[in-house]
Amino acid sequence: MSETQLVGTPVREIDTPALLIDLGAMERNLACMAERLAGKDLKLRAHAKTHKSPLLARKQIALGAVGVCCQKVSEAEVMVAGGVEDILISSEVVSPAKLRRLVALSHHANIMVVVDDPRGAELLSEAANEGGVEIGVLVDVDVGQGRCGVPPGVPAAEVGKFAESLPNIHLLGIQAYEGKAQHVEGFEARKSVYGDAIGRIQETLEEFSRAGLSTEVRSGGGTGSWRWDVEGAVLSELQAGSYLFMDAHYCSVGGESGPVYDDFEPSLFVLTTVVSTPASDRVVVDGGHKSLSSDSGWPVCVELEGSVYSAGGDEHGIVTVSASGLRPDLGETLLFQPSHCDTTINLHDNYYGVRGGLKEGFLETVWPVAARGMVR
């Protein structure tokens, strides 16, 4: 029902709240990742849960990515429909309905999926057998995150051996994603935590080799660990997603001690309008919980120095303006950097791609967030 935005519209006339991409910044991030991985054994398997857009996935693949990860089968369906041909489903799939869909999808693209449980491997094998297909699997190893996954080393290899013994599934290696380490503050602190994860990955790979299991695919890592994923030389696939947009959380957690994140730059913003100016130190904008996620903290106001955002309910943001700052007028626009790109993008139906700067630029393109809401 939203009014269509005309290409060529000046950026500050785009109806708000609007999820903006600074296309130049995003393209530099795309190119930077391709450059950092050029000539390395580590290939990008971009995580599509971030952008939820087959169009952006294809841009990543055009620059060297081997494919994408999806968290959900329904997300993968959108990717395949949009021309993506190689997908790792990076979450365990155990429901009969979803297993049937996964198997069906494997007729149309190269699909791998993770398992962390003998029973899960059996369910997958049975579904693949029924569908008459062969599915590639990775053993999901818990290398520190404490979410899903088999413990590293021998237990992981045991699951691998069992999976390899089943019909219609083909063991290709491991997934080892350390999600907690991605967010440790400070360069050295994170390096140390992630070093432990690398040790667990190595231990697991040794056990796999000892058991004669494939370690061809070693998928993991992310935007918060990419430097050590390159240096560590244990993974074959890097599951980075956020590097494309660099949210406020990823921009901040490097701390002041080291240049963890100066390779990538913020390219994703939410444009809002000031709808109320009730006090000299406070304005209210038209973006709250339903436009800007808060699971990783408040979004950051990138235009009014010293001003601070806090949510004022579902559809309002309260911006406290510093004493020294200028208070914007009613109807003016204000730009925020999301605290968490993945969950903010999932609130929006479209990206508004802007060329020529976020103040003076113009709308170049509207891209659907095609897999928004695909939680199954």
Added chain:
Amino acid sequence: MSETQLVGTPVREIDTPALLIDLGAMERNLACMAERLAGKDLKLRAHAKTHKSPLLARKQIALGAVGVCCQKVSEAEVMVAGGVEDILISSEVVSPAKLRRLVALSHHANIMVVVDDPRGAELLSEAANEGGVEIGVLVDVDVGQGRCGVPPGVPAAEVGKFAESLPNIHLLGIQAYEGKAQHVEGFEARKSVYGDAIGRIQETLEEFSRAGLSTEVRSGGGTGSWRWDVEGAVLSELQAGSYLFMDAHYCSVGGESGPVYDDFEPSLFVLTTVVSTPASDRVVVDGGHKSLSSDSGWPVCVELEGSVYSAGGDEHGIVTVSASGLRPDLGETLLFQPSHCDTTINLHDNYYGVRGGLKEGFLETVWPVAARGMVR
């Protein structure tokens, strides 16, 4: 892309994550509110930002509601398209594009909107004049929330006088919503805070009367204050929305000291599946930030006594199982009560209405969350 769910499917076979309505509980909430307001001067103007469903709005209207509130013009457009004929837009609208849409919408339904600024009133007047319509307005009064709104008393009446002087807008009264008080913990503490708000409303109404301004419409209150909105007898319209579903936050903030919320019962849940059982005290379900909002805390596991949910990223929930509790098996379903119904509903495309209980019942109906994502 999600698989269609067949009516008649046993509740625990509905594909997950799924936003479930316990239809019996919801219908009791609908009836209870109608009963509580029967014969009172206070009429329900249900807040549609909660359910985002014209179908549910029409059920509320059939039981006596005068219409609905919407936070956004785009939300109102969906309500009008779905047969709702009386809408208060409870947020300030100042952008030219949205004002044009609001004016256009007023050809098809009775639309009121709030103003809290003389310039905002002028913009609305100009748009209504251009569109050749007359729009009803309420002065939005800040009676304690500290978000939008004019200070109570004389300042509010001044804005009212100014608005009344403008062409094509027609002052009908005030909006006075105290959002903070809705969430004060404990019966007596909340009653006291809300009592202050009622005092500010009365003061404002006196100033309006003194200035000869209409006080025909006095809209405000909510699920967290409805008892005092009934007793206070200052409002003419109650903007309750959450009463329909009663999220974990609204169920808990009454505290142990008083029965603030025993009139309404929880009717909204998210069904998930256990996709990993990695440790004896922990399972992982397939619902994270993208299925269950966390802006008002974690959702509550309603089935495993003593177990605690925490988000494990975008698509996973980590459930810590108490030592005494049974750990569910891989593939079993687990039910959660959302912490905040509005923001959780906005993550889903459909409601799954269940009849006959949440364990043994069956899918009776699938209803679209028609205004999901309508943030403009």
